[in-house]
Amino acid sequence: MSPDEAPEPSPRKKTARETAAPGPRTLAIDIGGSGLKALILGPDGQALTERQRVATPKPATPKAVMGALTKLIQPLGAFDRVSVGFPGVVEEGVTKTAHNLHKGWVGFNLAQELGTVTGRPVRVLNDAGVQGFGVIEGRGVEMVLTLGTGMGCALYVDGKYVPNLELAHHPFRHGKTYEEYVGNAALRRVGRKKWNKHVERVLQQIQPIFNPRRIYLGGGNARLLDIPFPENVKITENVAGLLGGFALWKDEPVPR
Incomplete structure (x- = not known):
């Protein structure tokens, strides 16, 4: 059989969970300085697929990252909406800062561009903010710190997210910011x-x-x-950065 006559590859088999879970499916994406991750969440907010990951392109321009995301999500199957965690300040779907990616992200309408690519509605939030929604209890003051390429930070009061808190870039010790003190570059250096x-x-x-x-x-x-951690400090699973994407749609009614 010639290559032109080769049969089409079989579509990915749906798991029993995917088949039994009616309702909106959320594509959750986590954009990081070193990796891009994605999976599909069911109508109950639980993962329907395995997490997919690829390295973040270098340089991490919007065009390069959008191209990598397009390939990343292809094997995951159908979805109805998209949630994105982005490592910087985000206002109404527009990325305002991106210290660990590329200057081209400043003023980039990520929600609009990804909506054009996927044909689905898109909501974008700071990545630490999304991660927090995957783990917080919704009582009192809760804080999330993410330790990766840089340092992410998110604050919540009774479950409500306080946007655009960029503690990472505040001066901390010896002329260094929090991020310069505990980011990945500091880990390699010290x-x-x-x-x-x-x-x-x-x-x-x-x-x-x-x-x-x-x-x-x-x-x-x-x-x-x-x-040794104080009693109020807890380590979380990194997949929370994707699972929290469900909360970005909590104001949307679930069809019955």
Whole structure:
């Protein structure tokens, strides 16, 4: 049989969970400085598919990232809406900052562009904000810190998100910002043991300022932590950065 006559590949088989889950499916995307991740969430907010991941293009221009995302989501199947976590300030779907990506993201209408690509409605939020929605309890003051390429931060009061809190770029110690002190570059520079001490100092600084009932630590480098934690500090699974995407649509009625 010639290549032109080869049969079409069989479509991906749906799992029993996918078949049994009527209602809107949410494509959850997490854009990071080192990786792009995606999966499909069912109408109950639980994962229907395995997480897909590819490396973030270098340089991480909007065009390059959008191209990589298009390929990333192809194997995941059908979805009805899209949630995106983005590493920077986001206002009404427009990315305002992107310290760990490319300057081309400043003023980029990510929601509109991704909506054009997917043909579906899109909502975008800061990535730490999305991660928090995957783990918070919705009581009192709660804070999320993500440790990865940089340092993400999100604050919640009784479950309500406080937008655009970029603690990472605030001065911290010895002329360095929080991100310069505990980001991935700092980890490589000072080594794991000393980096752990850096994270411990950050937690000590945050506690008396924000007085959070709970601090959640996430991001790819959280798994490297080996320090004694105060009772109100908890490590979270990195997949929360995708699972929290369901909350971006909580004001939408679920069809019955």
